Amino acid sequence: MxxxxxxxxxxxxxxxxxxxxxxxxxxxxxxxxxxxxxxQLQTYPEVLFRAAVAIExxxxxxxxxxxLFNAPLxxxxxxxxxxxxxxxxxxxxxxxxxxxxFPPVVAGVLVPTLVVIALxxxxxxxxNIEAEGLFLKHRTLRLRIFYVVALGLSLFLLFxxxxxxxxxxxxxxxxxxxxxxxxxxxxSAFQRYLSAKPLSYWVMTWFLLELxxxxxxxxxxxxxxxxxxxxxxx
Amino acid sequence: MAKTINNYFDELRSTRVWxxxxxxxxxSSTLHRALAVQQNVFLHLFSTKVRRRMVSxxxxxxxxxxxxxxxxxxxxxxxxxxxxxxxxxxxxxxxTKDLQFVVSxxxxxxNLHRWSAxxxxxxxxxxxxxxxxxxxxxxxxxxxWVIGVVLLLITxxxxxxxxxxxxxxxxxxxxxxxxxxxxxVPVLGNRVHFLMLGGNQVNANALLRFYVLHCVILPLAxxxxxxxxxxxxxxxxxxxxxxxxxKTIVAQTTPAAAALAKDPx
Numbered sequence: 348m349x350x351x352x353x354x355x356x357x358x359x360x361x362x363x364x365x366x367x368x369x370x371x372x373x374x375x376x377x378x379x380x381x382x383x384x385x386x387q388l389q390t391y392p393e394v395l396f397r398a399a400v401a402i403e404x405x406x407x408x409x410x411x412x413x414x415l416f417n418a419p420l421x422x423x424x425x426x427x428x429x430x431x432x433x434x435x436x437x438x439x440x441x442x443x444x445x446x447x448x449f450p451p452v453v454a455g456v457l458v459p460t461l462v463v464i465a466l467x468x469x470x471x472x473x474x475n476i477e478a479e480g481l482f483l484k485h486r487t488l489r490l491r492i493f494y495v496v497a498l499g500l501s502l503f504l505l506f507x508x509x510x511x512x513x514x515x516x517x518x519x520x521x522x523x524x525x526x527x528x529x530x531x532x533x534x535s536a537f538q539r540y541l542s543a544k545p546l547s548y549w550v551m552t553w554f555l556l557e558l559x560x561x562x563x564x565x566x567x568x569x570x571x572x573x574x575x576x577x578x579x580x581x
Numbered sequence: 582m583a584k585t586i587n588n589y590f591d592e593l594r595s596t597r598v599w600x601x602x603x604x605x606x607x608x609s610s611t612l613h614r615a616l617a618v619q620q621n622v623f624l625h626l627f628s629t630k631v632r633r634r635m636v637s638x639x640x641x642x643x644x645x646x647x648x649x650x651x652x653x654x655x656x657x658x659x660x661x662x663x664x665x666x667x668x669x670x671x672x673x674x675x676x677t678k679d680l681q682f683v684v685s686x687x688x689x690x691x692n693l694h695r696w697s698a699x700x701x702x703x704x705x706x707x708x709x710x711x712x713x714x715x716x717x718x719x720x721x722x723x724x725x726w727v728i729g730v731v732l733l734l735i736t737x738x739x740x741x742x743x744x745x746x747x748x749x750x751x752x753x754x755x756x757x758x759x760x761x762x763x764x765x766v767p768v769l770g771n772r773v774h775f776l777m778l779g780g781n782q783v784n785a786n787a788l789l790r791f792y793v794l795h796c797v798i799l800p801l802a803x804x805x806x807x808x809x810x811x812x813x814x815x816x817x818x819x820x821x822x823x824x825x826x827x828k829t830i831v832a833q834t835t836p837a838a839a840a841l842a843k844d845p846x
Contacts, residue, residue, distance in 0.1 A: 357773055370773065384813070385632045385633070385634065386632070386633040386634075387631065387632055387633060388631050388632075389611065389614045389615040389616075389618075389629065389631075390616065390618045390624070390625065390627050390629050390630060390631055391614050391627060391629075392614065394627075394631045394636055395624075397636055397643075398643075398646045401643045401646050401647060401648065401650065402647070402649070402650035405647050405650045405651065405654075405700075406650065406654055409651075409693060409697050409700060410693060411737055412696045413692035413693035414689065414694075415691075416696070417681075417688065417690065417692055417757060418691050418694075418696070419697035419751060420677060420678070420681060420747060420749050421673060421749040421750040421752075422749060422750050423674045423749060423750070424670075424674065424748050424752065424753035425748060425750060425753070426753070426783070426784075428750070429733075429752055429754065433754035433755070433757065434754075434755060434756050434758070435755050435758045435759045436744050437699070437739060438702050438706075438737065439741070443758065448628075450765070451765030452765045452766075455765045456762070456766050456767070463730065466709075466733075467726075467727050467729045467730050468721070468725065469713070469718055470718040470719060470720065470723030470726050470727075476803070478716060478718065478721050480773050499747060504627060506718075540592070547713075549634055551710070556708060556838065558706075
């Protein structure tokens with residue numbers, strides 16, 4: 348044995364968390380055990396204090412808003428006097444916008460039910476857990492499926508004149524197309540970013556975009572008879 | 582040396598009455614701080630320790646905490662509003678008017694309740710998308726994600742049922758538009774619509790039903806699911822982080838060993 352060591356050994360393990368930890372050190376390598384013991388905070392008082400501060404800041408913010416802006420109150424409910432347009436609460440205006448194009452059983456029942464089911468099943472599919480880039484494997488096949496679905500969906504929305512839902516769809520399809528042309532070796536960082544995005548990311552982002560656009564259109568761009576108005580007009 | 586507030590607090594904590602109420606005992610050691618959480622029926626939903634990285638703002642944006650904050654504000658302001666409100670026609674509208682013009686700080690109370698309700702709906706959605714984009718729905722947290730979806734629906738229903746209570750034109754027609762969607766449910770549509778409103782259109786029965794749902798049934802359901810939601814965070818191993826899953830030992834070779842491995846002899 349030589350007199351100087353050309354390796355260093357370290358050990359840092361928690362016997363309670365992992366009772367047995369074995370490392371095999373092969374002949375010409377040496378092992379240095381690196382387990383990062385994460386820095387932890389005590390729930391009481393540190394974390395609860397932070398939560399309390401966050402909630403207090405929120406309460407102050409909301410109180411200021413409540414002092415500055417009054418909640419709306421119109422005339423007493425009157426079944427014989429229909430306002431035009433009659434609008435649902437803002438978070439349902441995306442749905443109401445859909446109702447403008449599709450029969451109630453589709454826009455009011457089928458679509459929301461499917462959305463809720465889709466949300467619930469997200470964590471139960473391995474494809475969403477592994478979350479690998481959509482076009483990294485079986486590229487040709489998946490691109491083909493994507494083209495068919497994107498084209499079908501766009502034509503469907505075009506056929507029913509749902510331009511407000513078509514625009515976000517086309518934007519997302521554009522990004523997905525770019526993702527299909529990208530790989531982890533792409534020169535641009537943005538393309539590498541897109542290529543790593545899994546199926547669930549694309550579907551969810553499309554849903555988020557549709558939600559925002561439809562809700563915004565329903566809230567700000569719809570006037571009497573659900574006609575298109577500009578929020579800054581009149 | 583003069584007594585600090587801490588001294589007084591310590592004395593208070595060692596009194597017999599205090600110790601009969603709080604099971605964690607006196608002292609401020611790590612153990613006692615852990616016990617303060619673990620031995621408390623409400624706080625035991627949480628883990629006694631949290632990774633420092635998980636409480637940084639960028640990890641969660643505190644969206645879950647803030648959503649819970651809006652819920653607390655809504656419960657408190659809601660109970661106060663209930664003191665001035667009769668769920669009957671046309672008294673409900675008169676009470677809302679009184680809240681605005683007669684009751685001290687009634688306007689502020691109603692404003693705070695309404696804007697907090699909007700904030701809660703917004704924050705619930707924001708929380709959901711943040712959790713999704715972090716990938717925090719992954720096993721073993723999948724059921725907590727499902728509970729989150731249930732809480733999203735409860736939040737929407739809470740907001741929706743509350744929308745009718747002022748009994749003004751805005752409320753009446755928003756609920757009319759919304760409840761008409763229920764009629765579109767195949768086969769059962771009209772029955773669901775009737776069950777929801779207690780009639781064929783929005784009327785005094787609907788107001789009472791929405792009031793009971795808004796003030797009793799849905800808040801209780803929300804509290805139940807929120808408790809499970811919090812508890813599951815602890816049971817599922819704390820907040821999700823990409824790097825917290827146990828890693829295999831990282832073998833690191835020293836430069837000398839690496840050179841040897843690359844070029845033996």
